[in-house]
Amino acid sequence: MTAPTQHSEQDTARDIADAAGLRIAVSDWYDAHAADLLAFLAARTSNLDVARDLAQEVWASVWTHAAEFDGQHLRGWLFQIARNKLIDWQRQRQEQPMTDETAARLTANDVTDGSNDERLAAVRPCVELLDPTRRSVVEARLRGESFDTISQQTGTPVKTAMTQFHRAKQQLKECLERRVS
């Protein structure tokens, strides 16, 4: 998604010469970018509450450092702040203290993979519990294939394939609920 035009971003950078202008600028930035920033953080943290907390930290930083924005690429600036907050968060969660050298090498993709690994660890055992028939239907549906296609490929009647998928979904749901509780 494109940021507001370079002209308007430069205008807002100039606008923040006083506190009232700053509030207006940050308010506009928030209106335009908060939802996407939250989605970015939600995909890279373990749950929405953590994402919200980090988002608030990001915007608090934006408010404090708005005068440093040079008007060139607002989204790049905002998302760089978000990446750094993610790295800080991931650093805090390491069991062993992270060295500065390791932290310096840590990229946002590393953070991404690390946080998604938690969700993967939650769901993988449940997938592995599916019997081969249900697993096969789930794999096909999660490739985007229709039940008609699955039926043609496997020789299973459409309704049977739908039932198998529904039961697999139910089994996954119950397994995940047990793991969470």
Add this chain to the structure above:
Amino acid sequence: MLVACDIPEDSTQLADWLEQQLVGLQLGDLVAMLRAVHGDGDGPSLEDVCDGKLSEVVQHGLGRLEISQLQGLLVHPKRLLELQERVFLDGGDHWRTVPRTTEHLQAAAVGWALLPVRSSPLASPFSSSTLAASSPLNANENGDRTGRSAHPTSRSRGAWWVAGVAALVAALLLMFWTPPRADSLAWGWNRPGTFVADVTADQYLDRLADRADEWSARPHDTLDQLRRDLTDFRRACVTLLAASHDRLPPSQREELLKRCRKWRDKFDTQLAALEAGGNANDIRQEADKTVGSLVTALRQRFAS
């Protein structure tokens, strides 16, 4: 976590569905489930998965991909996270039209109410007590930092009552927030093409005035109607503030943005009054007056 099980059966819907996941709050869950089912290898690059069409996708959306390429994104799910970042950083206007859920917009809106911006609107951010020593662009410059930011948040400040009122306004406002629609039900500035720079500056401002004036032809006899249209107009202000207005000379563009912020604030006040149980007739009259003066300002090129 089971959002992956909602992958549409109809392959013609897959692009739209996947776009909504890319900009929504459940992408992490989707990616995790796809990884569990399809395996965790890195696989081909994002560019290869998109078969050389990545830049088109970033500009114009997933509709540019064939079904096989969309399926490629599903079986190489780590690429979805990469694609999300590309879209958020460099995405074209297409991605602005992808609907966000109400829950998503509410979650984003409520966060605003908790920021120090709201709680101390006239406080200067440039005092020594608020300027942090470290820049937010450097995560590692302070060896003794905890993972959390050292910047003061609203939790360490007072004025919770202001944040509370603002949170109420934001949350109630967003209860009725619907994603932008590209269909024929959109009206006023939400109509497609409103901000396209295909006319002269005068025609552009006249178009804005004409579309804003559609308010006067719409029924506002019930609270729901009034609330809906105030919310729509308020949302349209956000879109106007983000548009480029390429046809307008700088001075007019600046004036338009300045006025729009004031109109937006008035709509916020009127919506808050509505939700607080204020007199609907009075609020309707106020809203009519706001829109009337907005239309006049546009037609008179901000002379009024």
